[in-house]
Amino acid sequence: MNAPSWTTVLFWFFAAGGVITGYRVFRADSMVRAAFFLLASFAATGGLLVLLGAEFLGMVLILMMAGEMLVMAIIMVMYMMNPAGLNPMFMVHQHRTSVIAAVASFLALAVLPFVITLPARANPRPVAATAQLGTELLGDSMLVFQTAGVTLLATIVGTVALTSRRGRYGDAEEGSKEPPLEEEAMESP
């Protein structure tokens, strides 16, 4: 029996790690732990992408997810009913629906390996994947990505415009104005 190559060892490390941490996301009893387990799962997926030769995509996935997961953890803690999200909680609700959804999506994904044609080589040849990706993004697919980018930017601007109208010191259009020092007569509620 041949000793397994480093690639094989790393593949199983990342594959098993991704599944286990993904499972732990739903067993965690705290929003922050769940978010960080999800980050670990994404990092393992990034490792798999690097093994596939898509170095840039794998590393960018890890780079982007660091910030995303922190934002997600903070915002979810903000929405928690218990103080500061520090009390234990359950990640899974509507158990029967979740089981059906999980089985259905697993079957849908499990069909894929049987219906696509897999490449003959197990290990991809080293290619200039980053350069190819750049050519694709700024070449044939430019319109798609630029449209998506502008749409997302418009969404961000729209969200900020809708939510930040009323600030602590008055309406946003009037500019921020500090409250006067002398006490004003309170209006009746």
Added chain:
Amino acid sequence: MNGYASAGVAVVLTGVALAVGIYLVAIGDRLLASLVGGGGIGWRTAVVRPAQRATLLLLQQRLTTEPSDAPGWALAPAFFLALAAVALAMVPVARGRAAADPATGFVVFSAAIALVMIAVFLHGWSPDAALPLHGAYRYGAQALSFQIPFLLAMLAAALPAQSLSIVDIVAAQDTVWNVIRTPLGLPLFLIVGASVSSWGPVNLADAADIAGGTSAEDSGVGRLLWQTARYGMLVAVAAMGGALFLGGWWGPLLPGPFWVILKTVVLLLAFLAAGHLLARVRTETFVVVSWAVLIPLALVNIFFTGAFLL
């Protein structure tokens, strides 16, 4: 020119460089503190004191808070130190040589810097105490604000090389250093570098006004590891600043590794001096300046670099 040193060489090289750098930072910090603040400790004291302090912390009892998240608390310093090692491994040490030079070294380094926010947040969150949590949220605001100007500043340094490999980026500075081609890049990089190490004027997460912030509840080996990781990150950032903006191994007469070390030490001295001379900024100021001033400046910087190259 992309490749990796053999695993053993890379680990030993990075580990030794990190350990020596961390100890030098500890010595330099004490010397500068006595230079600026008086109290005149000599060279010998400055050299021996960090070892004494480390031994004391190793022997000290490790106190915990009652409802702490123990695995997260133990993991955070180790994760932080590992990120510093990954960042340092990307720095070219001699002509065309680095412990690891993947084709996307630029992205690997940026990912290490981005993941620091997870380490710091975990470190502040897991003790389940008010002051560490305060520090963690501060760092969240700080890290999310500097992320975009940081990436833009790094991008301007990669433009002349037309490559994401750090060795290629240094190799492209043979005639003129990036500090001239992208003049705003180095200051932006240094601000971010001090931020990820919670250092000096931009130390918001571990600041004195919240009694040490995320490390307020640390004691014993946990405190030792966290401070070590902070120093290690400072070393990694200074070394990378020398490579990205000050021409890395390029320099007259002397061999490449000498110039790499000299540039790292110069940037480290700048960090240490800033730590003792400049006042700490407020979180609100940092966030507003990052979004409203640093992002436009970083964009101007990219345009300047583009114009220089054309």
